[in-house]
Structure formats: structure tokens, C-alpha cells
Amino acid sequence: MLDELLGRYPYWATAVLMVIGLYGMLLKRSLIKKLIGLNVFQGAVILFFIAGSVKAGATVPVLIDEGATDPALYVNPLPHVLMLTAIVVSAATNGLALALMIRIFDGHRTLDEREILERPART
Amino acid sequence: MTPHLPILIILPLLLGAFVVTLCGLWRPRSAFPLAILAVGASAAASIASLVETARAGAVRYALGGWAPPVGIEYVVDGVSAFVATVVAAVALLVLTATRRMADREMGDRPGLFYGAVLMMLTGLLGIVVTGDLFNVFVFLEISSLATYALIFMGGGRAMIAAFRYLIVGTLGGALYLLGVGYLYFSTGTLNMADTAARLPEILDSPAVLAGAALIFAGLGVKTALVPLHWWLPDAYNYAPSPVTALMAPIATKVAAYAMLRMFLTVFPAGYLAEATPVATVLLVVGLGGAVAGGAAAFAQSDLRRILAYSSIAQVGLIAAGIGLASPLAAAAALFHVMTHAVMKAALFLAAYSVRYRTGEVDIDRMAGLGRAMPWTMLAFTVAAVSMVGVPPTAGFFSKLYLAQAGLAEGLWGVALVVLVSGLLTAAYMVRILERVYLRDAPDGGSAAEAADPPADMLAPALVLASATLVLGLANVPIVTRLLVPAVGP
Numbered sequence: 001m002l003d004e005l006l007g008r009y010p011y012w013a014t015a016v017l018m019v020i021g022l023y024g025m026l027l028k029r030s031l032i033k034k035l036i037g038l039n040v041f042q043g044a045v046i047l048f049f050i051a052g053s054v055k056a057g058a059t060v061p062v063l064i065d066e067g068a069t070d071p072a073l074y075v076n077p078l079p080h081v082l083m084l085t086a087i088v089v090s091a092a093t094n095g096l097a098l099a100l101m102i103r104i105f106d107g108h109r110t111l112d113e114r115e116i117l118e119r120p121a122r123t
Numbered sequence: 124m125t126p127h128l129p130i131l132i133i134l135p136l137l138l139g140a141f142v143v144t145l146c147g148l149w150r151p152r153s154a155f156p157l158a159i160l161a162v163g164a165s166a167a168a169s170i171a172s173l174v175e176t177a178r179a180g181a182v183r184y185a186l187g188g189w190a191p192p193v194g195i196e197y198v199v200d201g202v203s204a205f206v207a208t209v210v211a212a213v214a215l216l217v218l219t220a221t222r223r224m225a226d227r228e229m230g231d232r233p234g235l236f237y238g239a240v241l242m243m244l245t246g247l248l249g250i251v252v253t254g255d256l257f258n259v260f261v262f263l264e265i266s267s268l269a270t271y272a273l274i275f276m277g278g279g280r281a282m283i284a285a286f287r288y289l290i291v292g293t294l295g296g297a298l299y300l301l302g303v304g305y306l307y308f309s310t311g312t313l314n315m316a317d318t319a320a321r322l323p324e325i326l327d328s329p330a331v332l333a334g335a336a337l338i339f340a341g342l343g344v345k346t347a348l349v350p351l352h353w354w355l356p357d358a359y360n361y362a363p364s365p366v367t368a369l370m371a372p373i374a375t376k377v378a379a380y381a382m383l384r385m386f387l388t389v390f391p392a393g394y395l396a397e398a399t400p401v402a403t404v405l406l407v408v409g410l411g412g413a414v415a416g417g418a419a420a421f422a423q424s425d426l427r428r429i430l431a432y433s434s435i436a437q438v439g440l441i442a443a444g445i446g447l448a449s450p451l452a453a454a455a456a457l458f459h460v461m462t463h464a465v466m467k468a469a470l471f472l473a474a475y476s477v478r479y480r481t482g483e484v485d486i487d488r489m490a491g492l493g494r495a496m497p498w499t500m501l502a503f504t505v506a507a508v509s510m511v512g513v514p515p516t517a518g519f520f521s522k523l524y525l526a527q528a529g530l531a532e533g534l535w536g537v538a539l540v541v542l543v544s545g546l547l548t549a550a551y552m553v554r555i556l557e558r559v560y561l562r563d564a565p566d567g568g569s570a571a572e573a574a575d576p577p578a579d580m581l582a583p584a585l586v587l588a589s590a591t592l593v594l595g596l597a598n599v600p601i602v603t604r605l606l607v608p609a610v611g612p
Contacts, residue, residue, distance in 0.1 A: 038297075042293070
């Protein structure tokens, strides 16, 4: 039972990271902390995919030795490729979010959500 | 030509997004015609694929020549061709009307605006034509990122609305991706048709159940289903006029289409309705949203907010149709996707024509506009009457089909909610029309001196308004010839 629980530690980490991310996104007032929460949440999803594709004793799927065609020797590269795409998407989202924040800060001189909503922009 | 139709829907938009952005920086005047050209080409490909699928069945396209399920596959079947045609045609009509609004609100860089619009349409139509679960995530994020940027262009309150939408929208995308992960580790494939072929053996697995729940939670955010809807009113309200007019008719509908695709193609027939609570939740949440959205719309006085809450209500009806999980209900949901896209586009165009001429968005200051802007208000009234569901408009028939689908399942509550939602719609629409037609314009107000907008803004609104009548009268062939065969037995 305990081994069962401990053996799946990446999935527990995924769940914990998700809760931390949700906490940051929903309860923090600072926009930058919300964005950090979002990144933690996305990191949890990435961890989930990577943990799910672990294969003991296997290596990168590059055919070095002509004879080594047994699929058991190689890791499935697809989840990793998917996560590369997800990381690219996440980078684009971060870029956009930070650009938005620069403009919001220019207008309000603060990134605190409550203060922004209470005070009208100066521009 | 025919085998390439699926990619031809996407390519003009994707290439156009880059061409328009660059040419717009060089020659600002060139951005608008180029954008129209790109959307027009995509609409033509969509219509061609609608004709082709009605004639010879689904068109499958292996991207880059990699045969599915290894490669990514685009599939245009009856359902996706129909939704693609609705999205592209409505986007084209609305886009023709937005030039003056964009000139006024977007300043001197129209290329950036039209480039982002094309990117948003790339994402939305990509979701419609793709046959790959991960590809849906990529297109979802493409359309979302473009939408955040477009909303943000409104400045002021729009900036915070865009940021909130960015957080919750990306969260929705991440939930969808996690759900796809559960399905992928259960089936070993991302291709929708291949997933459907492998799922029946492992339906007892809790991983499949978790995947379904996460996918629908993620798509629910994008569809703005109550209680995941709260980002929508602010986003629609504060976004620049042309942006709201473009995204309100189509954006949430495409996410609803993705849900329907899960029912039709990915999960085995009956699984979501019988083995999981997903269908029931969709039905309850959809019907609840239809009532709550209508009631919330009645409490608003800003015309854009009324229309935004009305969108939440109408999307609720579409979700309820999907949740009923019968072929007739799916056809009703698809018919309502079309109806709502057409009438919401007409309503928003009329609303923004008023804003263009008078600067007003508050309905209390729209007294007397019926006389000052007769054609604009005619378009608004016809679309509003269709939204209420008065025969022979398309809105009446989509509600009729939905109520019939509910009664066929023995759920008279569905018919009741459809009726109540129609009454609520009538309540808030009459509230607007009473001010517009029956009250006199105050002396010296901007409404008294207003006139109909120029023809290029007025014509699309009138075309869309008359389309609600034409599509209503043509409802039988649309449903029996196109939709019922498309959703299958």
C-alpha cells in the first residue's frame, strides 16, 4: 500500500502543483502572481505527461545499432514532443501576458487587481 | 482540388495573418482588402466542402502526407463542413462591416488588428476541421491568444478583462490538455477516429472517465457555460466594437462544436450519456444557463452587456442540445449554432452602428432611434424577433427542434425551459425596442440627429437579418438534408 502510494510520487506532485497553481490564479491579487500560478499549473500538466511516458531501461528513440529494433529498448517520443509544443504555447502565453501587464502597469502604476478595478486608468 | 479542401479552409487564413500584418505595416490601406480576400477564400473552400460532403461524404486529408493515426488528420464531414461554413460566412459578412469601426477605434495600425483577426479565425476554423485531439489544443490556444490580444486593444478596462480571460482561458486549455493526456495514456493515440476505435475495450477504466470530465471542463470554460461564464460579459463589453462583433457570433460556438465532436466522434455512442454524468451535467448546466443568462440580461442597461448575457443564455441552449445526446438534439444544437451566429452578428452590428453614429451604448439613451436610424433598427428588430423565437424566423425553428428533441427523450422540462428562455428574451428585447420605437428622442440628444450608417456597415446587418428569415423558411431542407444525415443515426 505504502509502496503503491510512494511509487507514484510524480502524480502526487502533479496534484499538489495543480492545487498550488489554482490557489495562485484564483486567490492572489497580484497579476504577476496569478501568472506564476498559471505557470505552475501548466508545469503540473507537463509533469503529468512526462511521468506517464517513463519507461525503465529504455533510451532515446534514435537507431544507433542496426540490430537494435526492439521497441522495448526505446521510449515513446510522442508525449515529449507534445510537451515541447505545450511549452511553446506556454511561452507565447507568457509573452502576451507580460506584454499586457506592462501596458496595465503603464496605465495604473500597480499590478494589484483590486486597486486597478477601483481606480480608473490615467490614460 | 477536392481532396485538399480541408487544408484550403485553413491556409488562406494562416498565410493571410502574416501577409496582412506585414503589408499593413507597409501600406495600412492594403490590410482590409487582403483580410477580406483571405476570409473570402476560406469561406469559398468551406462552402465547396459543404457541397462536397453532402454529395460524396467526408473528405480526409493527411497533413504532410503522413498517414493517420501517425500523422495529423484533417476531416471535413457533414458536421464540420456545416460549422465551418457558418463561421467563415458570418465572419466574412461581419468583417466587411468593421472597416469604419476599425479605422476609428484601432488607430493607424489596421494591419495588426486584421492580422490578429485572421489568426483568431485560423484557430477557430482549425478546431472545426481537425481530426486530432492534440491539434484541437493547439488551435484552441492559437485562437485564444489572438482573442486576448484583440480584446486588449480596447485599452482601459479592456486590459484587465483581457488579462482575466487570459488566465481563465489558459486554465481551460490546460484542463483540456490534461484530459487528452488521460485519453492518450489509455489508448495510445491522438487521432479522433482511432481513439473511438480503441475506447470500447477500456470503457470501464477510470482514466477514460477522468479524461472525459477534464476535456469537458476545459471546453466548458471556452464555451462560457454557467458557472464558467464570468469572463465573458467584461470581455465582450470592453473589447473594441469590431472585435466583439467578430467574436461574439462564432467564438463560443466553436468550443460548443468541439464538445459535440467529442459526443459524435471521439467517445463511443451512449458512453457520455450513460456511463458518465457528462451529458446530464451539460443538460442541467445548459438549461440553467439559459434561464440565468436571460434573467441577467434583463438586469443590464448597457446594450453590449445585454447581448453578452444573451449569448451566455443561447450557448446554454446549444449545450443542452448536445447534452440530450440524441441525433435529433444534435441536429437542433447545430441548427441553433447557425441561427445564433447569424442573429447575434446582426444584433451586434446594429448595436455598433448605433455606437458609430451616436456614441451611445446605454439603452436608456436610445429613445427615438427607430425614427432616426430606421434601417439599422429594422435589422436589429428582425434579429431580436428571431432571438425571441417568433415564427417564421430561424430562431423559432431552432427552439422548436430543441423542444421536440427534449420531448422525444421524455424530458418535458427541456421544452419548458426553452419556452421560459424565449419569454425572458422577449422581456429584455421588448425593453430595448420600447425605448427605440415608442419614446421620443430627447431634444438636443445625439439620437435626434443620428442617421443610418454608411451602406458598407448597414448592408451586412440587413443581409444577416434577412438571413434569419430565409434560413427559417429553409429550415426543413437544412435539417433533413444536411444536419440529420451528418450527425448519423
